[in-house]
Amino acid sequence: MDVKLILSLLAENVERTGYPVPVDVERIYSWAKPLNLPRGGRAVLYTGALYQLAPYINSLVRHLESLEGRRAGGLALRLAKTLGKIIDLGKVVAKADPGEIKAVEEVLRSIARLLSAAGVEYGYLYEDDMYSGVILYDMGLDEAFARHAKMVAETLEKSGASLIITVDPHTTHVLRSVFPEYVDGFGLEVKNYLEILSENIDSLKPRRGEAGYRVVIHDPCFYARHEGIVEEPRQLLRFAGLEVEEPPRSGKMTYCCGGPVEAVSPSLSRRIAETRLRELQGVGGRIVTMCPICYVNLRRVGGKVEDIALHLSRRLL
Amino acid sequence: MPSVALEEVLRDVRRALEDPALQEGLRRAYTGAERRVPEILAEHPEILELARRVEEAKRRVLEDLDRYIEMAVESLKGVGAEPHFAGTAEEAREIVAGIVGSGKVVVMSKSMVAAEIGLREHLESLGNEVWETDLGELLIQLQGSKPMHTIAPAIHLTREEAARLVSEKLGVKLDGEKIEEIVAVVRRYLRDKFVRADVGISGANALAADTGAFVLVENEGNIRLVTGLPPLHIAVVGVDKIVPTLTDAFHVAMVQAAYASLYPPTYLNVIAGPSSTADIEKKRVYGAHGPPKLHVVLVDNGRKKAAKKPLLAEQLRCIRCGRCQLECPVWRLTANHWGGPVYGGPMGVGWTAVTLGEESGAELAHLCLGCARCDEVCPVRIPLSRIIRWLKKLYAESHGL
């Protein structure tokens, strides 16, 4: 696997299109159309596009997986480079699983509805719902990240919002804990929707009369270890009438889904995902994820997993 | 040019994933190993307190490393040991080779810094008969491979594999594959080497600048023999092992043992100078029962330079407990196949950057998940995942990305 090539592909794509993989901007905000969310406002929902991108990233990883280890792998990728990266990558991501695309859009809609049900007033950014640039940061492409982050920060500031509501662990972390280091004077308040739901839990009402079921919780590393979001999801799931089970490694000591090395070593990523999936399955109960990367990774190795927002919306809306 | 290349690292990792013996060995060793440390810490909460003190003591030394090296040298002289300072791995090898010479029988106790400077191979190439005496390390020597964990170098070998190595390479007959029998056979075999050895070579867990005393913690008892039986003892010690006082050195040993899930440690050795007696007419004579001669080779090999670097300096606090390795999802599948030619796992990436250069560390960084389980468990709170992300940045910079 030619890591340099992959890194430069990702960086160039973000630079040219704003996204690590080529997607139509419409695909990023079309999930919100049926909801008629107001534009802007004091508080805005900022998805950072990660849920929307996850199926496309997954498709790219499947492609890399098929190239890995084959000697032709490096060659095919290099060819892709000379033939124009964007077009070729476009073909790869065009194979994204439509079911998965639908699923992540439903997750976002559920999050939005849950916030409304909790009495939170907020708007959406539509085409200004930019990608956060988190992959650039994770890969150590600091200069490209700093440039991108500046643009994102300017856009968010221009919206006039003072509170940014995030929906996934990576975007939450990068916006709340990394942006202040890389963007001069970045001072927007960043909160995750699980934190907000938990604060407003009294405004939510669990549906009565429906039987609960057992769920096993898979904490994302960045919620649990970097952003201190451990109790909120448990509290919300229990409030929704579900029985929460802990896997052997959970909370602060949760175990990675393998996602972060998916582009560098797909085979290693797969094995880590399998290790984690076995562990989760061993507990018994429906597996709950809270991160789009965890979601596609555990699914790629055959896991039956569902996002927390779907569980909550079924029981609380 | 870095001495590690990402392409080779990726190949090694793939090979490790496809090696069923390695995977089975890791699986067997792994089960339970992870739970023991939290149990020990729950039973002995004072260890957490000591870990904070060790962290603080190490910070103090690293802020003023040159002065502490000087103090250590003076204190070593004060207790009758002969100190040496080696700037590079090569210098360290030469100093030890100069003391040992050739045609000698040498027994070694497990030392990462000895592996780092390639000591065993060098002494063998000069015509010495060299034996690792730690069972795991001996198996590694027989296999001709590299240690797979900081504390448990042969963690990847199953008993079947170990039995095969011992019977084939040592030419001793084993009746079965019982672990007890392997241990007994090795014990008998090495006993003779200990008695005949001209030189014993050890590392150190910590060296006290105030007294020139150093401590070595162990379970097998081989260190007592290596450092006590031959007439000459050479300790090879990285300068990062210097702590202000002998009390600090004890703390390091206790914390390391606990975090390596070997608590209480079976043996704790303290060595302050060569063996001596003044029992007759109060006249001090060296070499009573222990070695009359003690050399201590202090090894820099990149440590002093790293101590001045913002993030990398923090790696130097490492007490080599290996906890970060056991908790790492990548290490769990690859053991030390990832992390560098000598060290491995999360701490290995940092140590490779210290000892082989930052560019080499950078070639390893992209296999890190950044999941930060390691940060969570390190007793001296080394920000391992942040060090590795910084190395990813160096990789991007040095490859024009």
Ligand code: SF4
């Ligand atoms: S980095 Fe920390 S956890 Fe890892 S071996 Fe060193 S002291 Fe132990």
